[in-house]
Amino acid sequence: MSKLLVFLLVLFVIYWVRRVLSKPKIPPGSGSRPGAQRGGETQASTRMLSCQRCGVHVPESEGVRYGGEFFCCEAHARGRDDS
Numbered sequence: 001m002s003k004l005l006v007f008l009l010v011l012f013v014i015y016w017v018r019r020v021l022s023k024p025k026i027p028p029g030s031g032s033r034p035g036a037q038r039g040g041e042t043q044a045s046t047r048m049l050s051c052q053r054c055g056v057h058v059p060e061s062e063g064v065r066y067g068g069e070f071f072c073c074e075a076h077a078r079g080r081d082d083s
């Protein structure tokens, strides 16, 4: 009788171990970025930044970064205050 209980226990342990081991394996592509499903994280690349020369707010993807500062266009990024 005790052998049957041990046998059932072993089966249960094997089933439990397989279940635990298969759980963390999320299909690749969907769980690579934690927090991506919460929404709003995808808008981080289109945040508005102000031009260091004229002060106009431009989406970060459309602006120009030069010397660690952000500008609305290449003309403002290259141009200097010599006018």
Ligand SMILES: [Zn+2]
Residues within 6 Å of the ligand: 051, 052, 053, 054, 055, 056, 071, 072, 073, 076
């Ligand atoms: Zn500008």
